Amino acid sequence: MDRSVCLLLFLAIGITCVTAQSCGYQKCHSLPIKPGMINVHLVPHTHDDVGWLKTVDQYYYGANTTIQRAGVQYILDGVIPQLEANPKRRFIYVEMAFFKRWWDEQDEDMHSRVKKLVNEGRLEFINGGWCMNDEASTHYNAIIDQMTLGLQFLNTTFGDCGRPLVAWHIDPFGHSREQASLFAQMGYDGFFFARLDYQDKANRLKLQNMEEIWRGSPNDLGKVADLFTGDLFAHYGPPEGLCFGILCNGQPVQDDPKLHDYNVDERVKTAENRSMEQAKHYHTDHIMWTMGSDFHYQAANIWFKNMDKLIKYTNAGNKVNLLYSTPSCYVYHKNQAADVKWNNNNTDDFFPYADKAHSFWSGYFTSRPAIKGYVRECNNFLQVCKQLEVIAGPMPFTNGGPSSQTFREAMAVAQHHDAVSGTEKQHVANDYAMRLHAGAVECQEVVSHALASKMKKGSVDPPAAQFCSYLNISICATTEENDRFSVTVYNPLARQVTGHYLRLPVNGQSYTVSAPNGKPVQTQMLKVTAQTAKVRGPRGNATSELVFPVTVEALGFSTYLITKATGRASRSLFMPQVETNVVSMMIPQSPMMREDTEIHNEHLSLIFDSTTGLLKTITNLKTKLILNVQQAFHWYNSSTGNNDDSTQKSGAYIFRPNDTEPLPITTKGSVITKVVTGELVQEVHQVFSDWVTQVIRLYAGQRYAELEWTVGPIPFKDGLGKEIITRFDSDMQTDNKFYTDSNGREILERQLNHRLTWKLNQTEPVAGNYYPVNSRIFIKDKSRQLTVLTDRSQGGSSLKNGSLELMVHRRMFYDDNFGVGEALNESGVFGDGLVARGKHYLMLESPADSSQLHRNLGEQLYMAPAVSFTPNTFSTQDWSNNFNMAYSALKRELPASVHLLTLELSEEDTALLRLEHQYQAADGGTPQTVSLQGLFEPFEVVTSSVEELTLGANIHAEKLERLSWNTNEGTTGNVSQQCWDPSSATVSLKPMQICTLRFHVKRRW
Structure with a gap:
């Protein structure tokens, strides 16, 4: 209906007219495309970091201008009226963490105006996640969660017209293959990024291969994970000389011929030249200009006024056609080029990223190890919190009470590419941690309820749960101060967990532990190490650690009752406590040990060299595999940019060592100071220096060794920046190949000094071979595989045959000059340098046996049991009479290959469920089927209500129609892989497939 007719009807009889929607690809049909000319898609955009130099709040409000003049609220305030002033104008917005905050502050009139612009395709949301997440340090679980948070907000607020069609990662520092796969599974048709290795980009420009079909899962999901991908030509800013905002230096279009500074001819000539220069590197007659940059459009009228003029005068010629557009319309018109066959040979990722010869952005894979560990730990607890909201029901959480929402948003913010990446200023890192802590505290209430x-069971309420956040350094007031207490262990996995060990700080000499069935549990007492006491300082005073194994049912909890034993009578009653034997007490300067030291359980034997005290041999006692391997700590001296090759320094982003061979961290003589043996755990305590220590443990029944490292404060008096690694040197012949995970999912093969799709001229032989390790890295030969799993994201590599290294900590004294403006010089709790403590998990298996084992272990580490405590005033019998001591929310376990990835409340009686096939086909993964009928104990899935959604939970799977692309191997893109069968109420999963379902729950009470 014509708008003037609509207005007359409204004035006459009160009919309200709704503007016809022209969103999606419909909006692209009306663009003024001119065949035979270079069609330049001008994309007005702003890149708004969700924290970096300033905190999230400071960026939104425009505070702290001494650091940066950036206020997101003013961008959105100014863009809306500029779009309304000219129907040809377009604008895209990306970060929902900012947009939702702005939206919630607006009145109904503004809501109506914005919805109109969205419905007409003039304001378009691109990417649509809560933030633009990092791609190296992020786990796929957290990526999916943060994207879902933003996409569901858009879907609820704007419907189909709010759905982003294109992914937009213009600033992350390298790009993972798994990220492309996830975007494809979310239903995106295109993916654009800006940061591409300088050599790779030069090669692609030469070959006209700046745009291609990226194969995100070539061996498992296949075409489902294929995605049209483009590298932006001019980074993510406008062409040189054509920047028009208040943050730009470009000349405005001065079009009054009566004035001396009239420059229309020069401005048009610049536009034509930039267009033709770019077009020769691309297929089709369509190219894209990103008209904006970091926090641009705070004075939106300047940008739009000059772009209007540039379009008007340039289009008066016959060479170039400039038009307002969006990335989705650009993708649509690229897709319409029927005569182009797109390359689809890329199955690699884009790590590590270098922007010049000696600037490899591989330092941030490890930067800020403490916050990387905290993000991982918090995501674990967030999944627990969300699951229990569904299992227990929403009753305690209505009317503004505690919920998981605060934690969800804090975790989503933490995935930003200047958050978990460790590339933010220190005060911003503190702010991220504060937000996570606030969310975790609120979720503790949720979990407790x-x-x-x-x-x-009846009328008696159980004691409120208490949580101990510093168990890793033996701090827990509940266990330290009470003679009787309970421990409730919740298992977020859909399979029973057995042989999981708790280590609780206590002050007694002996304790009895009672299992949920009332039977005594075997325990072992160990002294708190001197290093732990030093790290925790005055925050705790436990003298010992109580160690015992727990068994927890699938998606459920078990409660263990602990009592301090008084006298020999109570110890003889509960015989299970075993003695700990300290085999040797040695200081690093002591004489050499007379013979090698061995610790072992039923699966592994570890032998330590008699002279050095270093790990010497690993033996798999079941398969008889033996590996000669030495493990030690070393440090790279950080470059200060004072050598002949380059002035580039190591910093938060850049890893650039001064030498290719690291320096050893060791004292004279043996590094072993103590060997502890016992029936539950055996330990070797190592001191490499006064700031690097390690405890290597073998727990009974476990197929891996646990290596707990403590590093810091990294010394600084010598003025040398240091980047600390742990390195395993073995007798394997690995052909210069090693393997790393991609965001915790699929495995990619790496080869020293090699790139899969282009010829590398290696200029940094160490940093240029470092890759992100999110969960695991391994090397192998024909019969053996050495796998190291991590408890946080780190950088890792294999720089020579049989060697494997991981960077655990780093401290520098110079900024690397990429914007953060600070040296990566973190302080600790007591004002000294940061002390980082973490764990590596070491496995030796055959290659055939390793894949499923390390995937299962990775799942257990990432979704570790959550532990809570209560002081206990009940007797064992009274506790059992009044309270359930064990519970499972599942009536049957899921198959070993199927992971319960998501269980969360969508609405009060609606749940979102994701089931994931966590094995690759190469792991021996086979199709699996799971029935939802009678699966859950506390509720029934209303199968008639089940909706299958795309991965981002914002599109019904049967309604998804992705663009198809012509490639050298046929068509790709619009391929369905639906998993839900309503006739049988079952989910069918192929290797690596994730099934996303939403359904109503029918409570059983």
Whole structure:
């Protein structure tokens, strides 16, 4: 209906007219495309970091201008009226963490105006996640969660017209193959990024291969994970000389011929030249200009006024056609080129990224190890919190009470490419941690209420749960100060967990532990190490650690009752406590040990060299595999940019060592100071220096060794920046190949000094071979595989045959000059340098046996049991009479290859469920089927209500129609892989497939 007719009807009889929607690809049909000319798609955009130099709040409000003049609210305030002033104008917005905050502050009139612009395709959301997440340090679980948070907001607020069609990662520092796969599974048709290795980009420009079909899962999901991908020509800013905002230096279009500074001819000539220069590197007659940059459009009228003029005068010629557009319309018109066959040979990723010869952005794979560890830990607890909201029901959480929402948003913000990456200023890192802590505290209330509701049998309420956030350094007031306490262990996995060990700080000499069935549990007492006491300082005073194994049912909890034993009578009653034997007490300067030291359990034997005290041999006792391997700590001296090759320094982003061979960290003589043996755990304590220590443990029944490292404060008096690694040197012949995970999912093969799709001229032989390790790295030969799993994201490599290294900590004294403006010189709790403590998990298996084992272990580490405590005033019998001591929310376990990735409340009686096939076909993964009928104990899935959604949970799977692309191997793109069968109420999963379902729950009470 014509708008004037609509207005007359409204004035006459009160009919309200709704503007016809022209969103999606419909909006692209009306663009003024001119065949035979270079059609330049001008994309007005702003890149708004969700924290970097300033905190999230400071960026939104425009505060702290001494650091940066950036205020997101003013961008959105100014863009809306500029779009309304000219119907040809377009604008895209990306970060929902900012947009939702702005949206919530607006009145209904503004809501209506914005919805109109969205419905007409003039304001378009691109990417649509809560943030633009990092791609190296992020786990796929957290990526999916943060994207879902933003996409569901858009879907709820704007419907189909709010759905992003194109992914937009213009600033992350390298790009993972798994990220492309996830975007494809979310239903995107295109993916654009700006940061591409300088050599790779030069090669692609030469070959006209700046745009291609990226194969995100070539061996498992196949075409489902294929995605049209483009590298932006001019980074993510406008062409040189054509920047028009208040943050630009470009000349405005001065079009009054009566004035001396009239420059229309020069401005048009610049536009034509930039267009033709770019077009020769691309297929089709369509190219894209990113008209904006970091926090641009705070004075939106300047940008739009000059772009209007540039379009008008340039289009008066016959060479170039400039038009307002969006990335989705650009993708649409690229797709319409029927005569182009797109390359689809890329199955690699884009790591590590270098922007010049000696600037490899591989330092941030490890930067800020403490916050990387905290993000991983918090995501674990967030999944627990979300699950228990569904299991226990929403009753305690209505009317503004505690919920998981605060934690969800904090975790989503933490995935930003200047958050978990470790590339933010220190005060911003503190702000990220504060937000995570606030969310975790609120979720502790949720978890406490939920567990209590499932424990309660009758009228007596169980004690409120207490949480101990510093168990890794033996701090827990509940266990230290009480002679009787309970421990409730919740298992977020869909399979029973057995042989999981708890280590609780205590002050007694002996304790008895009672299992949920009332039977005594074997325990072992160990002294708190001097290093742990030093790290925790005055925050705790436990003298010992109580160690015992727990068994927890699938998606459920078990409660263990602990009592301090007084006298020999109570110890003889519960015989299970075993003695700990300290085999040797040696200082690093002591004489050499007379013979090698061995610790072992039923699966592994570890032998340590008699002279050095270093790990010497690993033996798999079941398969008889033997590996000669030495493990030690070393440090690279960080470049200060004072050598002949380059002035580039190591910093938060850049890893650039001064030498290719690191320096050893060791004292004279043996590094072993203590060997502890016992029936539950055996330990070797190593001191490499006064700031690097390690405890290597073998727990009974476990197929891996645990290596707990403590590094810091990294010394600084010598003025040398240091980048600390742990290195394993073995007798394997690995052909210069090693393997790393991609965001915790699929495995990629790496080869020293090699790139899969282009010829590398290696200029940094160490940093140029470092890759992100999110969960695991391994090397192998024909019969053996050495796998190291991590508890956080780190950088890793194999720089020579049989060697494997991981960077665990780094401290520098110079900025690397990429914007952060600070040296990566973190302080600790007590004002000294940061002390980082983490764990590596070491496995030796045959290659055939390794894949499923390390995937299962990785799942257990990432979704570790959550532990809560209560002081206990009940007797064992009274506790058992009043409370459930064990519970499972599943009536049957899921198959070993199927992971319960997501269980969360969508609405009060609606749940979102994701089931994931976590094995690759190469791991021996085979199709799996799971029935939802009778699966859950506390509720029934209303199968008639089940909706299958895309991975981002914002599109019904059967409604998804992706663009198809012509490639050298046929067509790709619009391929369905639906998993839900309503006739049988079953989910069918192929290797690496994730099934996303939403359904109503029918409570059983």
